[in-house]
Amino acid sequence: MNESLKPITLRLEGARAKRGVALSDFENFIDSFLAALRDFDRDQRGAPTKKSGHPEARAAAVTSFRLVGFREGSGIATIEPELAPQDGETEALVDTEPIQLTNLRSLLARVEKEENLPDSVTEALEQARRTVGDDGTLAVDVPCPPESQEASRRIVIDAARIKRIRAAGKTPPSPVVSSISGRLHQVDFEPDKLAIRASDGVDWVCNFPNELEHRVETLVNRLVWAEGLGALQSPRKGTMQLQEIKAIEQGIQTGLFSGEPIPDGELAAAQGISKPQGLDAVAATDWSEADDAYLAALTGS
Numbered sequence: 001m002n003e004s005l006k007p008i009t010l011r012l013e014g015a016r017a018k019r020g021v022a023l024s025d026f027e028n029f030i031d032s033f034l035a036a037l038r039d040f041d042r043d044q045r046g047a048p049t050k051k052s053g054h055p056e057a058r059a060a061a062v063t064s065f066r067l068v069g070f071r072e073g074s075g076i077a078t079i080e081p082e083l084a085p086q087d088g089e090t091e092a093l094v095d096t097e098p099i100q101l102t103n104l105r106s107l108l109a110r111v112e113k114e115e116n117l118p119d120s121v122t123e124a125l126e127q128a129r130r131t132v133g134d135d136g137t138l139a140v141d142v143p144c145p146p147e148s149q150e151a152s153r154r155i156v157i158d159a160a161r162i163k164r165i166r167a168a169g170k171t172p173p174s175p176v177v178s179s180i181s182g183r184l185h186q187v188d189f190e191p192d193k194l195a196i197r198a199s200d201g202v203d204w205v206c207n208f209p210n211e212l213e214h215r216v217e218t219l220v221n222r223l224v225w226a227e228g229l230g231a232l233q234s235p236r237k238g239t240m241q242l243q244e245i246k247a248i249e250q251g252i253q254t255g256l257f258s259g260e261p262i263p264d265g266e267l268a269a270a271q272g273i274s275k276p277q278g279l280d281a282v283a284a285t286d287w288s289e290a291d292d293a294y295l296a297a298l299t300g301s
Contacts (some may be wrong), residue, residue, distance in 0.1 A: 006080070006143035006152075007078045007079070007080055007105070007143075008065070008078070008079050008080060008101075008113055008141065008142050008143065008228060009068070009076060009077070009078055009139075009140070009141035010033075010075075010076070010077045010078075010079065010138065010139075011073075011075070011076050011138070011139040011140075011141070012074055012075035012076075012077075012129075012131070012137070012138055013072070013074040013075070013132065013135065013136070013137045013139075014074070014129075014130075014132030014133035014134075014135050014137060015132070015133035015135055015136075015185060016073070016131075016132045016133040016135070017074040017075045017132040017133070017134075017136075019073075019124065020074075020075065020129075021069065021074070021075035021132060025132060025171060026075065026131075027125070027213055028131045028294075029128050029131040030131070031198050032124045032125070032127040032128035032131065032276065033124070033125075033128045033138075034063040034127065035120075035124040035225045036121050036124035036125050037062055037063050037103060037104060037107065038051075038055060038059040038062060038063055038109075039046065039118060039120045039121045039124065040060065040103065040106070040107045040121045041059070041062045041103045042059070042116070042126060043118040044106070045047055045058075045124065048178065049118055049120045049121070051067055055261070056298070061099055061100060062100045063100065063105045064081065064082075064098075064100050064101055065079040065080065065081055065082060065090060065100060066080055066082040066084045068080055073183070074130075075132060075247040077268070081098040081100050081101050082100075083182065085100060086135070088171075088223070093244055097145075104140075104142060104195045105142060105145075107121070107169075108140060108142055108153075108155045111125070111155055111157060111161070112155050113166045114161060114165050114168055115165070115232065116165070116168045117165055117169065119169070122162060122166055122169070125138075125157055125162060126162050128157075129157055129158065129159070129162070134159075135159070136158075136159075137156060137157070137158045138156070138157040139154055139155070139156045139157070139207065140154065140155050141153070141154045142155070142160065149266055153232065156161055174231040174232050174233065175231070175232065176230070176231060177228065177230040177231060177232065177238065177240065178227060178228070178229070178230070179222065179225065179226065179227045179228075180196060180204050180225075180226050180238070180240065181196075181198065181199075181223070181225045181226070182196045182197050182198035182199060182202075182222045182224070183196065183197050183222070183223055183224070183225070184196050184216070184219050184221065184223075184245075185197050185221065187216055187217075187220055189213060191207070192207060192208050192209070192210065192212075192213065193206065193207055194206050194208060194216060194226060194242075194273050196226060201236060202224075202232065202235070202236060202238050203236060203237055203238070204230065204238045204239070205229065205237070205238070205239050205240075206226065206230070206239070206240040206241070206242045207240075207241050207242065208242040208245065209242070209243075212242065212244075212245060215245060215246075218247075218272070219245065219246075219247055222248075223248040223250065224246065224247055224248060225245070225247075225248050226240065226242055226243055226244065226245040226265035227243050227245070228240045228241050228242040228243040228244070229241050229243075229245040
């Protein structure tokens with residue numbers, strides 16, 4: 001039997017499904033279930049989720065299932081992928097898994113491992129299970145790939161699992177940053193915002209109070225030190241509410257230094273050196289026996 005035509009069972013259980021499922025509840029369940037499939041596929045492809053309007057062709061394809069049975073019980077529906085019709089002249093040389101089955105398996109694998117899911121997908125799955133009551137449970141029996149030793153696999157979606165999936169998506173709070181330094185490269189006075197690029201490449205977008213406006217005007221394109229309450233949002237971006245900002249004074253090159261190379265002869269003449277100095281020029285003038293003993297101890301001689 002073609003693997004893609006093996007049935008998929010959706011089993012709904014809950015307080016509102018004791019003697020079957022109301023048609024309105026089943027309609028809401030289908031809407032939420034299909035929304036989860038669409039947004040999961042969009043997220044996998046890096047496309048925006050939660051699109052409004054008529055589903056695009058790809059979204060329609062990954063939700064293309066046909067209801068082929070509804071058995072007695074709490075709410076037991078059997079579906080299968082709706083395959084595109086053959087042209088009648090050629091047959092497929094290789095059986096390929098329909099994208100809607102691949103997408104469903106991928107989503108259920110993530111659910112089973114309780115990995116992080118897009119918020120819209122988690123919300124849609126939560127709405128799907130709650131269509132039959134707050135205690136609602138959705139169990140999906142999906143056929144396994146041909147290489148698997150199992151015929152099918154059951155994945156249960158209940159309130160506890162949804163809670164764990166949501167917890168997996170929560171990231172720890174960013175560490176608080178109290179001061180930054182870098183070049184003030186951008187200023188906007190309506191609203192009062194500025195950007196400081198630190199030496200490590202992080203761009204800090206900062207709000208500042210009105211009383212700092214005049215000072216900020218004088219610091220554009222200069223190295224500054226800023227103090228406030230901030231947090232790193234990503235490896236390349238941070239935000240801060242400024243409380244203080246001031247310029248970093250850079251060192252001034254005096255006449256002792258020169259940007260142009262100076263010949264050795266000129267340097268020697270400037271220091272009053274007219275001939276080789278020998279080692280005595282750098283030797284200590286008051287060397288004693290104690291210094292000899294110290295040197296011997298260092299060298300082990």
